[in-house]
Amino acid sequence: VDRGPRLHLFSSGTIAFGGVEAPVPFFLCSHPQGNVLIDGGNPLAVAVDGRAHWGPLADYFSAVMTEEQHCVAQLAAVGVAPESVCFVVQTHLHIDHTGALGHFPGASTLVHADELRAARTVEQPHAHGYVRADFEQPGIAWQTLDGDRDLFGDGTIRLLETPGHSAGHMSILLTPQRTGPVLLTGDAVDTASQWERRRPLRALDSQPDAERSLGRLRDLAGELDPLVVFGHDAAGWAKLSHAPERHYD
Numbered sequence: 001v002d003r004g005p006r007l008h009l010f011s012s013g014t015i016a017f018g019g020v021e022a023p024v025p026f027f028l029c030s031h032p033q034g035n036v037l038i039d040g041g042n043p044l045a046v047a048v049d050g051r052a053h054w055g056p057l058a059d060y061f062s063a064v065m066t067e068e069q070h071c072v073a074q075l076a077a078v079g080v081a082p083e084s085v086c087f088v089v090q091t092h093l094h095i096d097h098t099g100a101l102g103h104f105p106g107a108s109t110l111v112h113a114d115e116l117r118a119a120r121t122v123e124q125p126h127a128h129g130y131v132r133a134d135f136e137q138p139g140i141a142w143q144t145l146d147g148d149r150d151l152f153g154d155g156t157i158r159l160l161e162t163p164g165h166s167a168g169h170m171s172i173l174l175t176p177q178r179t180g181p182v183l184l185t186g187d188a189v190d191t192a193s194q195w196e197r198r199r200p201l202r203a204l205d206s207q208p209d210a211e212r213s214l215g216r217l218r219d220l221a222g223e224l225d226p227l228v229v230f231g232h233d234a235a236g237w238a239k240l241s242h243a244p245e246r247h248y249d
């Protein structure tokens with residue numbers, strides 16, 4: 001019997017911005033066809049010297065992260081070697097999502113074409129949430145997407161275009177067999193209060209696009225009634241089942 005994907009929830013520490021401390025999630029999806037890492041949390045350099053790595057952005061975002069919280073170390077703790085990861089999927093390329101880049105030489109790195117283009121070309125990368133050293137590294141096997149993608153063609157891992165927070169943001173819809181649909185909004189929606197339209201969306205690229213993306217995700221949730229995992233929601237995160245002890249299957 002082909003088992004469905006298992007979803008493991010990790011956080012590479014916390015990030016504080018605007019006076020709120022929030023988790024920095026990343027996700028491992030073990031699919032029968034291979035391990036898929038979704039984002040990588042904070043880069044290792046942030047644990048070593050965040051100010052040196054983030055430059056002026058360190059004035060706005062303060063991270064709490066140890067080297068043991070980097071994605072490679074946390075995956076090792078659940079027995080996942082870097083060579084076993086076949087895809088790294090980037091919801092986007094902001095500073096707190098790029099921790100996997102450069103650490104999984106056997107993986108294809110999937111990112112929306114609009115995201116990679118914007119990250120490489122915007123005139124003020126810091127103002128748009130990017131540190132170019134994170135993604136301008138040799139040896140990253142980029143695979144750019146345009147539109148949605150059903151990663152393995154079996155409907156269990158779907159990448160959905162949700163621009164606005166960043167130029168080519170993607171959210172992820174997973175379907176573990178027992179749990180049923182799980183929607184990883186990424187930073188298209190930081191918190192439940194944004195989801196419920198009580199707080200404005202944090203749109204670094206386009207507010208109208210971000211509103212449309214929220215509408216898209218809410219329509220989808222209306223159809224599928226998924227477990228919804230927000231991008232940076234401390235209260236919501238605390239209620240979920242976390243790796244290494246627990247996962248969703």
Ligand SMILES: [Zn+2]
Nearest residue numbers: 094096187231
């Ligand atoms: Zn983020």
